[in-house]
Amino acid sequence: MVSFGDRARRWWGRGRPATRAEVSVAPVEDGELHARVAELLARELGTAEHGATTPAPVSPARIAAWMSENQFSYFVDNDGDLGGLWRGRLFYFFLFGEQAEILQVRGQWHRELAIERLEEVLDLCNEWNAERIWPKAYVRVRDNGRVHVVAEVATDLEHGATDAQLSQILFCGLSTGSMLFDALDERYPDPAGVAP
Template identity: 50%
Template sequence: MRPEALPGWLARMLGNARPKPAAGPAPRERTTPLTRARVAAHLTRRGYRFLLDEDGDLTGTWDGSRFWFLLLGEHGEILQVRGRWHRSLPIAQRAAVLLAVNDWNRERIWPKVYLREEDGELALYSEVSVDLEHGVTDSQLAQLLACGLGTGVQVFAALDALLPAPPSSS
């Protein structure tokens, strides 16, 4: 895919320029505690649109699917980027969808993908979770957020191709 053909948010996430070789050793970044404010600041720097939901979690929509940026654990030390596919599927498709989900999880490290039954239908989720108990640098945080979003969008695009939406009745 040509860089100009990428969606704006994906081009920003991947960067439009090749990295320049370092002139010398890069200054060493210090780890600092994970906070919701740091996650929000990174998303803002990337030009992403997001909001704070009623539970106090950062959330936004990428390629039509909802993503949350959660801080879990006793001290909010676990970063989880969780996505929910924009479609729901009938319960009758559970066996076929489980095969696709199992294939994905077996062949890839990220994201973890799973099904949940919600309101009589199947919902598909992606998750990337990382324990950051000892802190995280800004570069590491950027990479983890890009991984959670990028791989989540990737699995949802694969599901869109594998399980096309039924024709709408108009």
């Protein structure tokens, strides 16, 4: 499988590696660089087909366009997954299903907990899930025994979504995930953030 980085290097080098002389002698103007990045993203993510008033299939390109329109930073990782930062927290945007019709906004709390706190954090997640619709809160225990808390909002968009609907779903996933992470920050304050 060819990684996103390999594809980007081939695209920038037009299929051949650039020499040091070419890199240092041929500066790229901001406008040209922006156009190249936009072309690369369009090639990797597809083009955004806006569904202004009629539902249209959701694609990574539409999500990236929404991120740009709302002035959020985003990236495409080596696996081709679209991610971004929201209030300093990492979120990913996945499309699952046979027709890529299930949109999932998944965030991970920026800190990890000791395995000894697993029962209490499970109780916190269960309480959250019993009292709220979004996001689904759960934990993952990594191989190193550290506990990670995850927030997830998934929506079946088999019939597509308008731009307004897509925006509402994405804001819902990001803002409710942040609410869960705020509750975790309050419950488990960062010791380094407290004055000695």
